[in-house]
Amino acid sequence: xxxxxxxxxxxxxxxxxISDRVPIFNVEALCRDVSADDKASGLTLAQDAGECxxxxxxxxxxxxSTWLTVPGPARDSCEGEAAxxxxxxxxxxxxxxxxxGWANPTPPPKPPLRGASKMRNAKNELRNELxx
Numbered sequence: 001x002x003x004x005x006x007x008x009x010x011x012x013x014x015x016x017x018i019s020d021r022v023p024i025f026n027v028e029a030l031c032r033d034v035s036a037d038d039k040a041s042g043l044t045l046a047q048d049a050g051e052c053x054x055x056x057x058x059x060x061x062x063x064x065s066t067w068l069t070v071p072g073p074a075r076d077s078c079e080g081e082a083a084x085x086x087x088x089x090x091x092x093x094x095x096x097x098x099x100x101g102w103a104n105p106t107p108p109p110k111p112p113l114r115g116a117s118k119m120r121n122a123k124n125e126l127r128n129e130l131x132x
Contacts, residue, residue, distance in 0.1 A: 020067075020068060021067070022060060022063045022064050022067050022090075023079055023082075023083070023088070023093070025056075025060075025083070025088035025089065025090060026088065027052075027053055027056035027057070027060075027088075027089070027090065028049075028053060030052075030056070030087060030088060030089065031047075031049045031050075031052035031053045031056065032049050034047065034049075034052055035047060035048060035049040035052060055091055056089065056090045056091055057090075059089075059090035059091045059093070059094040060090040062094055063090060063093060063094055063097075066097075066102070069102070070097055070102040071102075074097065074100055074102055075097075077096075077100075078093055078096035078097050078100065079093060081093075081096050082096055
């Protein structure tokens, strides 16, 4: 009986602890609401719902690549702030982590020129030398 209860309790557990995953926010609904509120308020630069979803998706992708490098307490604190008052935003979550010194995107190093690029540059240098 105890073994059966143990098996049942383990079956309901996610394979990854919840805090080790980027939270799941319903950004489509949020963006529709924000866009409607902006338009109803008469804002000149009201954000389109599609642009809002795009921004939220980009923020979610950036979070996915750095989430596990951020310490748990910082994730928990920023997640609480990003979901305050029922408004859940990946942009707010990413901004919070960046302001705390985490999740700052660093551009990947530029790869050296290869193949035709090196050959083209070498040919141009040779031509310049022959002209002089």
